[in-house]
Amino acid sequence: MLQMAPEEMRELAHHVTDILVGRVEGLRSGRAWEGDFKDALAQRLDEDPPETGRPALDVIDRAVQDVLTNTLRLDHPRSFGFVPTCPTWPGVLADFMVSGFNVNVASWIVASGPSQLEEVVVGWFQSWFGLPEGAGGLMTSGGSAAALHAFVAAREAAGNPDRPVAYMSDQSHSAQIRAARIVGIAPDRIRVLPTDAAGRIDPGAVSAAIIADRSEGCTPTVVCANAGTAAAGAVDPLPELAEVCAAEGVWFHIDAAYGGFAVLAPRGAVALEGIERADSLNIDPHKWLFQPYEAGCILVRDAGTLEHAFSIGHDVLQDAVWGTRHANPADRGIQLSRSFRALKVWMSIQAFGMAAFRAAIDNGLDLAERAAEYVRDSSTLELVSASLSIVCFRINPGDLSEDALTDVNREALARILWGERAFLTSTMVNGQFVLRLCIINHNSTWDDVRETLQAVERYAAEATGSSSTTGTD
Amino acid sequence: MLQMAPEEMRELAHHVTDILVGRVEGLRSGRAWEGDFKDALAQRLDEDPPETGRPALDVIDRAVQDVLTNTLRLDHPRSFGFVPTCPTWPGVLADFMVSGFNVNVASWIVASGPSQLEEVVVGWFQSWFGLPEGAGGLMTSGGSAAALHAFVAAREAAGNPDRPVAYMSDQSHSAQIRAARIVGIAPDRIRVLPTDAAGRIDPGAVSAAIIADRSEGCTPTVVCANAGTAAAGAVDPLPELAEVCAAEGVWFHIDAAYGGFAVLAPRGAVALEGIERADSLNIDPHKWLFQPYEAGCILVRDAGTLEHAFSIGHDVLQDAVWGTRHANPADRGIQLSRSFRALKVWMSIQAFGMAAFRAAIDNGLDLAERAAEYVRDSSTLELVSASLSIVCFRINPGDLSEDALTDVNREALARILWGERAFLTSTMVNGQFVLRLCIINHNSTWDDVRETLQAVERYAAEATGSSSTTGTD
Numbered sequence: 030m031l032q033m034a035p036e037e038m039r040e041l042a043h044h045v046t047d048i049l050v051g052r053v054e055g056l057r058s059g060r061a062w063e064g065d066f067k068d069a070l071a072q073r074l075d076e077d078p079p080e081t082g083r084p085a086l087d088v089i090d091r092a093v094q095d096v097l098t099n100t101l102r103l104d105h106p107r108s109f110g111f112v113p114t115c116p117t118w119p120g121v122l123a124d125f126m127v128s129g130f131n132v133n134v135a136s137w138i139v140a141s142g143p144s145q146l147e148e149v150v151v152g153w154f155q156s157w158f159g160l161p162e163g164a165g166g167l168m169t170s171g172g173s174a175a176a177l178h179a180f181v182a183a184r185e186a187a188g189n190p191d192r193p194v195a196y197m198s199d200q201s202h203s204a205q206i207r208a209a210r211i212v213g214i215a216p217d218r219i220r221v222l223p224t225d226a227a228g229r230i231d232p233g234a235v236s237a238a239i240i241a242d243r244s245e246g247c248t249p250t251v252v253c254a255n256a257g258t259a260a261a262g263a264v265d266p267l268p269e270l271a272e273v274c275a276a277e278g279v280w281f282h283i284d285a286a287y288g289g290f291a292v293l294a295p296r297g298a299v300a301l302e303g304i305e306r307a308d309s310l311n312i313d314p315h316k317w318l319f320q321p322y323e324a325g326c327i328l329v330r331d332a333g334t335l336e337h338a339f340s341i342g343h344d345v346l347q348d349a350v351w352g353t354r355h356a357n358p359a360d361r362g363i364q365l366s367r368s369f370r371a372l373k374v375w376m377s378i379q380a381f382g383m384a385a386f387r388a389a390i391d392n393g394l395d396l397a398e399r400a401a402e403y404v405r406d407s408s409t410l411e412l413v414s415a416s417l418s419i420v421c422f423r424i425n426p427g428d429l430s431e432d433a434l435t436d437v438n439r440e441a442l443a444r445i446l447w448g449e450r451a452f453l454t455s456t457m458v459n460g461q462f463v464l465r466l467c468i469i470n471h472n473s474t475w476d477d478v479r480e481t482l483q484a485v486e487r488y489a490a491e492a493t494g495s496s497s498t499t500g501t502d
Numbered sequence: 503m504l505q506m507a508p509e510e511m512r513e514l515a516h517h518v519t520d521i522l523v524g525r526v527e528g529l530r531s532g533r534a535w536e537g538d539f540k541d542a543l544a545q546r547l548d549e550d551p552p553e554t555g556r557p558a559l560d561v562i563d564r565a566v567q568d569v570l571t572n573t574l575r576l577d578h579p580r581s582f583g584f585v586p587t588c589p590t591w592p593g594v595l596a597d598f599m600v601s602g603f604n605v606n607v608a609s610w611i612v613a614s615g616p617s618q619l620e621e622v623v624v625g626w627f628q629s630w631f632g633l634p635e636g637a638g639g640l641m642t643s644g645g646s647a648a649a650l651h652a653f654v655a656a657r658e659a660a661g662n663p664d665r666p667v668a669y670m671s672d673q674s675h676s677a678q679i680r681a682a683r684i685v686g687i688a689p690d691r692i693r694v695l696p697t698d699a700a701g702r703i704d705p706g707a708v709s710a711a712i713i714a715d716r717s718e719g720c721t722p723t724v725v726c727a728n729a730g731t732a733a734a735g736a737v738d739p740l741p742e743l744a745e746v747c748a749a750e751g752v753w754f755h756i757d758a759a760y761g762g763f764a765v766l767a768p769r770g771a772v773a774l775e776g777i778e779r780a781d782s783l784n785i786d787p788h789k790w791l792f793q794p795y796e797a798g799c800i801l802v803r804d805a806g807t808l809e810h811a812f813s814i815g816h817d818v819l820q821d822a823v824w825g826t827r828h829a830n831p832a833d834r835g836i837q838l839s840r841s842f843r844a845l846k847v848w849m850s851i852q853a854f855g856m857a858a859f860r861a862a863i864d865n866g867l868d869l870a871e872r873a874a875e876y877v878r879d880s881s882t883l884e885l886v887s888a889s890l891s892i893v894c895f896r897i898n899p900g901d902l903s904e905d906a907l908t909d910v911n912r913e914a915l916a917r918i919l920w921g922e923r924a925f926l927t928s929t930m931v932n933g934q935f936v937l938r939l940c941i942i943n944h945n946s947t948w949d950d951v952r953e954t955l956q957a958v959e960r961y962a963a964e965a966t967g968s969s970s971t972t973g974t975d
Contacts, residue, residue: 030854030858030861030862030865030944031588031590031792031850031854031858031859031862031944032944032945033590033591035523035526035527038519038522038523038526038591039519039520039523041591041592041595042515042516042519042522042523042595042598043515043516043519045595045598045599045602046511046512046515046516046519047512048599048602049511049515049598049599049602049603050508050511050512050515052602052603053508053511054508064610064611064613064614064615065614065615066614066825067610067614067617067618067826067828070614070615070618071618071621074615074618074619074622075618075622075625076622077626078626078851078852078855078856079851079852079855079856080855080856080857081855081857082852082853082854082855082858083852083853083855084853085591085592085849085853088592088849088852088853089592089595089599089849091852092596092599092845092848092849093599095615096615096616096618096619096845097599097603097605097615097616097845098615099613099614099615099616100603100605100612100613100614100615100616101606101611101612101613102604103604103606103612104604110821111612111818111819111821114604115504115604116601116604117504117506118506118511118514118558119514119558119561119562120601121598121601121602122514122515122518122562123565124597124598124600124601125515125518125522125594125597125598125601126518126521126522126562126565126566126570127570127597127794127795128589128593128594128597128598128794128795129518129521129522129525129594129794130522130525130570130573131575131576131577131587131588131589131794131795132570132573132795133574133576133795137537137540138537138574139573139574139576139584140537140572140573140574141537141538141539141540141543141572141573142537142538142543142547142568142569142570142571142572142573143569143570143572143573144540145540145543145544145547145548145569146547146569148544149547149548149549152548153550153551170643170647170796170837170840170841171837171838171839171840172838172839173836173837173838173839174643174647174836174837177684177836181684184686189686189688202816202818203814203815203816203819203838204838206814207812207814207836211650211654211684211685211836212684212685212686213657213685213686215662259816259818260817260818313839315839319504321600321601321602321604322600322601322604322605322606322839322840322841323643323837323839323840323841339680341676341679341680342676343675343676343732344733344929344930345584345675345732345733345927345929345938346584346676347927347928347929347930348583348584348915348927348928352539353540355540363646363647363650363680363684364643364644364646364647364796365644365645365646365676365677366644366645366646366786366788366795366796367643367644367795367796368643368795368796372565372569372570375565376558376561376562376565377504378551378552379551379552379555379556379561379564380555380556380557380558380561381503381504381555382551382552382553382554382555382556383551383552383553384553384554385503385504385555386504388503389503389504392503442821443824446824454818454820454821455820455821456817456818456820457817457820465818471503471504471505472505
């Protein structure tokens with residue numbers, strides 16, 4: 030009923046291959062952003078499911094034309110908004126293989142090969158981040174789920190206290206706040222502490238808050254540091270925070286979803302020093318490790334903390350423990366049925382080797398440094414911050430009010446979205462509306478970055494009535 | 503650095519296609535289960551990442567040989583253990599396309615076409631389950647994550663009480679208990695109520711427990727019913743539970759991960775009557791809707807309850823709301839970066855049509871009924887329960903003690919695992935160790951089921967020293 034003949038299966042797969050490879054070939058010459066408004070798309074797509082089938086080739090073509098091309102091309106070399114990713118082809122093929130083999134990495138009896146390979150890949154991550162023997166982890170859907178795992182483990186490690194408190198900076202990602210709320214940390218016990226001009230939390234303030242909370246009968250449960258804020262790439266003072274957590278006996282979680290894999294490049298490792306002291310760490314291979322969505326990971330210093338928090342027996346799973354005197358993957362996290370996310374990481378790294386990955390990460394750090402220099406030298410642009418691969422800046426010809434500056438920058442952003450091949454987004458830094466480049470695509474070149482900045486300068490010139498002024502090249 | 507030439511990309515994709523199509527062609531003639539022990543696989547797979555790359559074709563072949571074939575073939579027509587799935591080819595191709603297009607369905611600005619298509623597919627589900635206008639939902643990684651969303655929404659709807667209580671049966675899936683614990687419902691406030699011989703909870707007992715808890719200052723927060731227990735396919739009395747929840751003002755969640763899609767077949771719809779009264783519902787298209795992992799879904803009666811629980815603003819996402827006066831997908835759940843799970847459902851249904859899906863679901867119900875009849879007529883097998891597509895039975899020649907029966911059935915299970923093409927698992931029903939068939943594969947035939955039962959009868963005969971006795975065919 031739902032089966033296809035092998036020849037049709039092959040024909041359809043070749044058709045999809047042609048579309049996907051053609052897409053990659055044409056990526057650079059097209060625009061980074063495409064999209065449409067909800068009403069228009071609803072008109073095109075809202076319909077009841079058909080009673081009888083339609084030719085699969087037509088279904089594929091319609092999915093491409095009406096749906097898949099109405100997206101931001103996150104892997105476009107000029108896609109600098111939010112945190113983009115540019116997956117490798119072996120990573121994409123791995124996802125195809127995982128679906129085709131119908132893999133469920135829940136337990137050893139269901140998937141012994143994939144279970145072991147996930148341990149291998151997570152073991153690589155542990156060693157890159159300097160975690161000790163006895164550490165462990167789990168591939169997750171992404172950074173938000175990984176953070177949630179960390180908060181559950183931290184809460185259980187603290188004995189599931191009545192009045193748990195979490196500490197993070199005002200630059201922490203909303204996923205951390207969401208995770209805290211999900212595990213039952215009341216909003217008024219999530220301490221959002223201010224940051225300095227560089228977007229970094231003050232360890233002394235964390236220590237003081239912990240002591241104050243404890244004196245009021247609350248239980249300090251988790252300190253959540255940033256190893257690369259999403260807004261500005263800021264890295265919290267990790268060694269000092271580790272000291273505070275060790276002294277106070279509080280769980281030390283690090284959100285390294287965006288920035289973590291910078292450790293593979295020497296200057297990134299320097300920037301992220303102290304990351305090896307985390308009790309838990311969330312990282313996203315689907316960001317700076319060039320994997321297709323979804324590929325997140327939670328790492329913990331002591332694998333037992335995850336198993337303690339998540340392992341639950343069940344009669345219908347009693348066969349899952351046959352022949353195993355070790356945890357099954359599903360004992361370490363939220364999911365029971367789980368896709369096989371480690372394969373894409375493994376296949377990519379096997380095919381290209383670590384040297385190529387290091388070089389690709391270095392490329393992002395290089396381009397961000399050059400972008401910061403370019404902005405610094407521009408007469409119409411102002412550099413607001415630069416850390417890891419994120420550069421925040423704004424149009425600032427020097428003679429406009431703060432409100433007017435916000436308007437001009439907002440307008441520039443809109444015009445680039447609609448009129449340029451490039452895509453960037455904005456954020457707030459120190460209360461200022463700024464434009465923001467996140468440069469981590471292995472295909473991005475200096476031309477991509479420079480021409481995007483030049484486009485901003487052109488809008489700056491038009492908006493402020495001055496002539497276009499180009500920085501050094 | 504991490505780029506491949508188009509010709510190599512095509513060649514590799516064709517190679518993967520040949521492997522996947524060949525696998526499907528050979529599925530029936532091979533064994534359902536393959537696997538190995540951890541030590542053996544560790545010896546084969548544990549190694550550091552290579553510094554330089556290896557030929558991608560070799561990497562693919564090694565992934566297949568050392569990893570992907572060491573798994574239970576969940577889509578084998580004789581794979582009856584746990585809850586299996588058999589994905590359609592358009593569903594598999596959709597996953598390939600989603601990875602290749604690098605889609606992130608976080609928000610409208612990032613993926614407008616996919617955001618709209620997810621609403622379309624979730625809308626189909628809503629109508630199949632009889633949810634009213636104003637309902638909403640979100641595709642999730644699976645049933646565990648979907649249940650977690652329901653528990654968060656229920657807790658927030660109850661005003662985030664200090665002493666929340668959850669109610670479920672002793673047949674509820676461990677994922678429900680895990681979800682309750684994650685959101686901070688203490689283990690001693692998770693009321694696990696006993697079930698009758700058919701595995702169904704008593705609505706009167708739920709009502710009494712709610713009243714008792716309230717009188718002791720606790721806050722009854724969520725009743726979690728089963729629409730198809732994983733152990734035996736039992737359906738809790740949904741209309742009566744809905745009445746209790748309405749009368750007491752408690753959130754009514756239904757776990758329909760395994761059984762939900764039975765509503766598409768007329769007799770399934772009868773069995774699941776009352777499901778339309780849920781406040782929330784978790785369903786798994788990667789089970790009885792024939793999709794590859796991962797495809798779960800949370801549905802809620804009022805979309806606002808999800809948005810209230812999960813929506814969090816963030817500076818770095820401020821551009822995500824441009825041009826939208828409606829929720830973004832990420833406002834409704836845990837994930838921010840999200841893969842595009844709805845595409846596989848949509849492509850499968852477009853290509854085959856609803857009639858084919860209904861027939862495929864009916865096939866599972868048919869085969870389970872015939873299996874139950876076969877067991878009933880067998881002189882060595884005893885029927886313990888049969889509901890939806892799950893048949894629980896045991897070898898019982900009539901003259902053995904309970905302990906001896908457990909040993910004989912355990913041995914039979916082990917011998918089928920190692921010696922037969924088929925795969926089944928066990929569970930506990932009313933304190934008895936039973937064998938269990940979950941029959942939902944659209945490719946399974948009566949021969950597949952009958953020959954599996956005959957194999958159990960053969961082991962029964964050998965173990966008990968009697969001659970093989972075959973039931974009616």
